[in-house]
Amino acid sequence: MSDAPTAARPQPGMAAGALARVAVLPVGLALRVLDPPMRWLQRAIGVRRMAYVFLLPNFAFFGLFVFLPIGINIVFSVTGGTALFPSERPYVGAEQFAYLFDCGSYLDPSSCREDHFWRGVANTTKFVVFQVTAMVLFSLITALVLNMKIRGRGFFRAVYFFPVLLSPVVVALIWKWILQRDGLLNAAITTLGGQKILFFVDPGWAMFWAVFVSVWAHMGFYTLILLAGLQAIPADLYEAAEMDATPRWRVLTRITLPLLWPNMIVVIVLALIKGAQTFDEVFVLTGGGPGTATLMVVQYIYETGFASQVQNFGLAAAASVVLGLVLFVLTLLQFAAARRKEI
Amino acid sequence: MRAVTPVITSLTLSLLCATVLGRPAAAETTTLRMAWYSDGNEGEVMADLLKRFHEQNKDIEVVLDQVPYKAVNENLPVQLASGQGPDIARVVDMGGLSRFALDMRPFLKDPGYWETNFGPFLEWMRPAGDTQAIPGFMTQLTVTGPFVNKTLFEQAGVAMPGGKSTWEDWAKAVKEVAGKVQAPFPLAVDRSGHRFYALAMSQGTKVFGANGEPDVVDDGFKRAAQLVYDWHKSGVMSKELWGSVSGTAYRGANDEFKNAQVVMYLSGSWQIAQFAKTVDNAFDWVAVPNPCGPGGCSSMPGGAALMAFKTTQHPKEVARVMDYLASEPVLAEFCARSLFVPGHLGLTKKGIDYPTASPEAAAALKIFTASAGQVSPLAYRTQGYVNSRIIFNAVISRLGQAVSGETTLEDAEKRITADVAQQIAERNKK
Incomplete structure (x- = not known):
């Protein structure tokens, strides 16, 4: 046994404390350097105006990376040609928008001059309807199950959230590998005596898998929101229902769903916005095909602006403005839903 | 700590001096x-x-x-x-x-x-x-031209069409071979306008009108488009290349060819090195001269x-x-x-x-070098035309829609004309 006093031994807590002190050293130094000018500024402009000073860096960042690009996009949408710099592009007014909206019937893309844009709109609408419905339904069911006292609950919560952490391109490549002619799924089908299915050649199958993969990849995020909502419902309501011997179905429809509704609204609107912006997963999975069966609006914008031989930035920018307006309306809906939730 | 500081300072200074003064004459x-x-x-x-x-x-x-x-x-x-x-x-x-x-x-x-x-x-x-x-x-x-899986022909017991055979002859032969050996791709053609024009040139397309401007959809073009369309309907071509993606996306059949799933693959001379390496001794492959049509046998340069x-x-x-x-x-x-x-x-x-x-690569190089000598002046002119890729891209985008069953061939041809005109007009806007 050693006679040395225990206080002399290095404690793990002490090491961590020392490390923390070293880590915050630069922060302390920076604060010391900034203190005098900030005090001077506060004396000069007054305490109330100091809030704007603190907001300024964020405003500058937001303006530079959000508002300026939006402005440039709007400028591009009223110009033509293939030049890159706005100063070299001829002003064409609303010509790009007129070209986009030149249709015999908006319900028949083949009657439109720019039919690919309208096929993109129709596909995106179809995708959003199916994807949001499936997303909300499966997220809700998963959240309800994960909220129950089941064995391995923590493990399953992690499992359902895991795909959210993957890159959309990785997700699409994995599923492409599973679904291709000689992929895993067709291997399983042929092993069971069936015929290979060319999933990416049939428009119906291609859209189905686009929706399926999207739901698989993002469901964990929405499940998490709903799970948080479920856990916020007071337990005494369920206890009261149990004492009254209320049937489970009635508990679900009269207690759970009404109290979860504000979260559901947030999930629906967020899924709508995300669905309308869909690009990477579907692009990698199906390439927009077969034909244009899974061509989405964002892919149309990308191809018009960058992938086509004549890089038509003006038309792509006009389509972006249209999409931006739709997203703006959806975002207003989200704000309204969030406000309603707070009330 | 006080003892360490001068050491660190002098080390830092030395490092700085070494970086600044000791740099080579970069x-x-x-x-x-x-x-x-x-x-x-x-x-x-x-x-x-x-x-x-x-x-x-x-x-x-x-x-x-x-x-x-x-x-x-x-x-x-x-x-x-x-x-x-x-x-x-x-x-x-x-x-x-x-x-x-x-x-x-x-x-x-x-x-x-x-x-x-x-x-x-x-x-x-x-x-x-x-x-x-x-x-x-x-x-x-480069010149476009077909690669043929000779082993599949031998296994099927079908004779390979000769030097001046038509596209129809080859289509019939590869369909027969694919049927006998269960190959999923009798004929694969890169999803590329350039490759389509190898077929279109042999069908007699003129590409340009009397005024020198593009007049894409003529009789020769229509014959070629009809062939591609019909081959997809009859199973000579699989929809997995032309019909499975949208827009101007390029899609080749390199993997399918090296996996012996393709009987005949219309691609070009740039693939020789790759096939020599990836196919190796798995099967015998040969390059064959571009098949012929009413417009001759020219491939696309x-x-x-x-x-x-x-x-x-x-x-x-x-x-x-x-x-x-x-x-x-x-x-x-x-x-x-x-x-x-x-x-x-x-x-x-x-x-x-x-x-x-x-030996396979050397033989293929010989075939393609001979093909290069037979390229028609029109094919060279088309390749050199400043807006050629506008034409190529419009063709694959719209023909792909027709192949997938989304539009009729007639609609696709009308759209090709409109797309080419619109894109050239946009490029000329100053």
């Missing part, structure tokens, strides 16, 4: 950037040649940026338009990028050498109306060029690099090691030995 070295895509081993060969160039020219270093083919087609034009592009790049859309090209004549050692050896191909790189500029040279001349760009800050150094790479012995070595058909008239006349080529 300021005298000019660094150039070359964007490069590869189909086979040509990237490795180019890296080797550039290393050798640097050993002989210590004042110039060329950084080889190996990028995907897609990046050269999609990102490079934007980079160049913004003035941020590389000094040199290997490109296929020579006409489309000609507005960014550097006329190297004032900086070249002997512009006459370039005119003599690259003359016909320089037109492909020059901006419209320019008959003098020298912006680069062809790293390879093409290729990749190494072009210099006017945004470069070092035109003299760029010209020195280009002079070296375009010189006859260096280019001969490049083509021999990469298994490329040279786009250099002197080398074409002398012929190139391909010592590393396998």
Whole structure:
């Protein structure tokens, strides 16, 4: 046994404390350097105006990376040609928008001059309807199950959230590998005596898998929101229902769903916005095909602006403005839903 | 702590001094950037040649940026338009990028050498109306043509059609072979406008009207489009290439061919090195002459060029690099090691030995070199036309829709005409 006093031994807590002190050293130094000018500024402009000073860096960042690009996009949408710099592009007014909206019937893309844009709109609408419905339904069911006292609950919560952490391109490549002619799924089908299915050649199958993969990849995020909502419902309501011997179905429809509704609204609107912006997963999975069966609006914008031989930035920018307006309306809906939730 | 501080300070100062004063004479070295895509081993060969160039020219270093083919087609034009592009790049859309090209004549050692050896191909790189500029040279001349899995023909007991056979003869034969050996792709054609035009040329398309402007959808074009459409309906072609993606996306059948799933694959001479490596001894493959039609047997020429760009800050150094790479012995070595058909008239006349080529690759090179000699003037004109890729892209995008059953062939043909007119008008807007 050693006679040395225990206080002399290095404690793990002490090491961590020392490390923390070293880590915050630069922060302390920076604060010391900034203190005098900030005090001077506060004396000069007054305490109330100091809030704007603190907001300024964020405003500058937001303006530079959000508002300026939006402005440039709007400028591009009223110009033509293939030049890159706005100063070299001829002003064409609303010509790009007129070209986009030149249709015999908006319900028949083949009657439109720019039919690919309208096929993109129709596909995106179809995708959003199916994807949001499936997303909300499966997220809700998963959240309800994960909220129950089941064995391995923590493990399953992690499992359902895991795909959210993957890159959309990785997700699409994995599923492409599973679904291709000689992929895993067709291997399983042929092993069971069936015929290979060319999933990416049939428009119906291609859209189905686009929706399926999207739901698989993002469901964990929405499940998490709903799970948080479920856990916020007071337990005494369920206890009261149990004492009254209320049937489970009635508990679900009269207690759970009404109290979860504000979260559901947030999930629906967020899924709508995300669905309308869909690009990477579907692009990698199906390439927009077969034909244009899974061509989405964002892919149309990308191809018009960058992938086509004549890089038509003006038309792509006009389509972006249209999409931006739709997203703006959806975002207003989200704000309204969030406000309603707070009330 | 007090004892340590002076030590740290002196160490830091020493390091700073060493960094600032001890630097080699880097300021005298000019660094150039070359964007490069590869189909086979040509990237490795180019890296080797550039290393050798640097050993002989210590004042110039060329950084080889190996990028995907897609990046050269999609990102490079934007980079160049913004003035941020590389000094040199290997490109296929020579006409489309000609507005960014550097006329190297004032900086070249002997512009006459370039005119003599690259003359016909320089037109492909020059901006419209320019008959003098020298912006680069062809790293390879390509010709479209079919590769055939000979082993599948032998296994099926079907005789391969001969040299002057028509597309219909081949379609019938490959369908029979595929049926007997259960191959899923009797005929695969790259989803590429360039490859479609190999068929269209043989069907007698004229591409241009009497006024010299594009008149894409003529009788020859319609015959070719109908063949592609019918082959998809009858199962000669699988929808997995032309019908499974949208827009202008390129789709090849390299993997399917090397996995012996394709009986006949219409691609081109640039695939030789890759097939020699990936197929190896798995099966016997051969290149065959382009099948014929009412318009003849011409295939489509093409290729990749190494072009210099006017945004470069070092035109003299760029010209020195280009002079070296375009010189006859260096280019001969490049083509021999990469298994490329040279786009250099002197080398074409002398012929190139391909010592590393396998017997299959050597035979294929012979076939493609012979095909290059039979390319029609119209095919050369189409390839050199500044808006050729607008036509090619409109064709694959719209024909793909017809093949997938989304539109009729007639609608697709009307859209092709409209798309070409609209895109050329947009490009001409000033």
